[in-house]
Amino acid sequence: MNPFARLFRQGPALDDHASRRLADWQALPQETPQVALDQGRFVVVDVESTGLDLTRDRLIAIGAVGVREGRIRLDDSFEVVLRQERVSSKDNILIHGIGGEAQREGLPPVEALLAFLAYLGKSPLVAFHVTFDETMIRRALRDHLGVNLKHAWLDLAYVMPGLLPEYARRYRALDDWTGHFAIANYARHSALADALATAQLLLAAMNLGRARNSLSYASLRDLEKAQRWLSWAN
């Protein structure tokens, strides 16, 4: 990581090829969050990092699956490991299972993040506990590509209790909610498997949303905001 980039808020130096790819992505039109949930494309992400400290820990892996027209598309999925200069701690490796070798053999961060942006396009994002995923991804994009990600994010950690208030006090973690819908996770704490489980939760949320006429991404975001306010108020 270039310490100056952080100090001066300047974009890092990218080679021509990388710059062109970045420009291509930037040129894509921004998708509107007003789009109906069962029409547009949404990308559900989950990340693995060196730890849970938002200011110091680094991004290790991104897993993502696309949801289009109300269905998870298995052929619209993405997974990348970012090359680490320093391998994360043993305890940390035990969580996500990305070993030291895999961390060293990951793609160079610039390459990995450009691939992620190409996959993402300008589709709105969805995650469970957005703050963590968003912070990790935004910081990595800013440090390595000098990009300020302007995408909308939807947080299922707030949307779900908003849709099923009777469970709001009991359920906190992703496992609570996936357990409720009997969503199997083929490899918990793998970014891709968690993204798939989160995407399945999104399908359930869309179904519940349809029942109460919250038919667009934006209306679920409104629900999320109301729920955030409610949880602060409590």
Place this chain on the structure above:
Amino acid sequence: MPAAPALIAATADHLARFAPFDRMEREHLAWMAERLRLGYYAKGESVLAPERGEVRTFYVIKQGVIQGERAGEGAWLELHEGECFPIGALLARRAAISTFRAQGDLFCYEMDAADFHQLLRLSQPFHDFCTLRLADLLAQSQRQTQARYTAAATQQQSLESPLSAIVRRDPVTCAPDTPLKAVLETMRDQAVGSIVVVEGDRQPVGMFTVRDLIGRVILPRTELDTPIRHLMTPDPVALPSAARAFEAALVMARHGFRHVLVADGGRLAGVVSEKDLFSLQRVGVTQVSATIRAAADLEQLKKAGEDIRQLGHNMLAQGVGAEQLTQILSTLNDLLTHRIIELECTAAGDCRYTFCWLAFGSEGRLEQTLATDQDNGIIFLVPPGESADAVRPTLLARAERINRALDVCGFPLCKGGIMAMNPKWCLSLEEWKETFARWIDAGDPEALLNASIFFDFRPLHGQESLAEELRAWLLAKTVATPRFLHQMAANALRNRPPLGLMRDFVVEAAGEHADTLDLKLNGSTPFVDAGRLFSLATGVDATGTAQRLRAAAPRLKIPPAEVEAWISAFYFIQMLRLKGQHEESEAGLAMDNRINPDLLNDLDRRILKEAFRQARKVQSRLALDYQV
């Protein structure tokens, strides 16, 4: 679009846990996974319905349960993780027949119909799975049974094959006027044990075997120039060459013959011997039946009883179908009972048959399995001027000796006391009519239970006309009592076959019957109940389930194909019961009707599900006909 290899691999791994994906090539599974979408359905939501027109999507359940419902029939099918649908509709490019509804939170993989058709072309196992009909599956299952049981890899003759395939060489024949000496010389030269006597254009008129020598030639010191026509067994039994081997086995068992002629249009085509049918078996059908016929005491009959069971196991091992096997077993058991009664009557010095021995339950239906206890009774004639109560004691004493003899021969006494030695079931014709009439009028649970056992009565030995009269009377009565039929239908519908193999079903989590299901109660009983009810409603006098269904179907306007599907399903379940009992017996365990569906192979599991589905269809028909 990019696909993350790890996700495709995980999806293929998941699918590969289920049939038919477990037999598919890895590359075809990956090909499939890349084309899947994942959808969610909330409880009660319909995934697919007939009104949506031609099916455009192939579904595989990722997690959750789907129930299939048909208009007018209600739920008839339950699908679980890893199962796919609607294959028939996709193959025929038509709308679904059923509404498929999520029973809870449901995640379903979905693939375009075009990809489904492409996958059929790519993957042979997938193609086979989708296109094989039930009948093919049944045949396949039977072949597997055969393969599993025939430890020695010797070519065994299937009792299903036509006689034309069994007849090995031209039969040795002679004319009726041939002198005995010439006949015996021919038999020696040709090294045969039997010769067929023919007239004109090979029309069989008689049969002579080496076994006839002692009784007909040596002991009576018959002159060697005697024409064979005076020594032969006249009017030999002949079957057409299209008849199946098991029919020949039945003829041999019934009449105690070792040879059956094969003739088409009265013209001799060959001879089938017992050896041809059971070339590698230790005990043959005729051998057992001959032993029974000739048995002079209980000790010999006991041995024959053991032979019958051994024969049952051997024939199962040969891959003999359930229909034939249960019929042959029942025929031999009949013979054994016959002989026990004969011996008893001879001992009592009273061979006037003023009574008839009746078989009830599975024996009455000719559907005995390997584990069977006694269900019998007596119907008797009251001589003029006497009362039933005066006649009964003698018969009861005789019946008790017969029941105990049967017990010795391997038919345990009935725990419920349904035996001829019980005064309740040793009745005169009038008393049986009164008893049956009482049940029909009462229609309470006990009466219905009794009806389900006793109304399957079949005369076994003695004054059969008594039983025939009772049958005719019973049918006239039931046909005219729709209320009783309605009660029987309602009672039959209390026992629902499971939709899946385990769910909505009493599977105990632990204990003696952990994870097993009862093939008799949940599998064959619905068919048996329906057969009985249809026969009582339409006046069919057969007692066998398949015969009842076949005979009643035209009168009830049930399409033949539907009935045949029921019968195949019924026999498949009977086959599984027999196999289960065989395995239990081999392992030295008590035989019952329980199996653990997890221990079945994929194919049998799939057919069993289909068989349960057929059982539900039979019940839908009952519900519809009797407005239950």
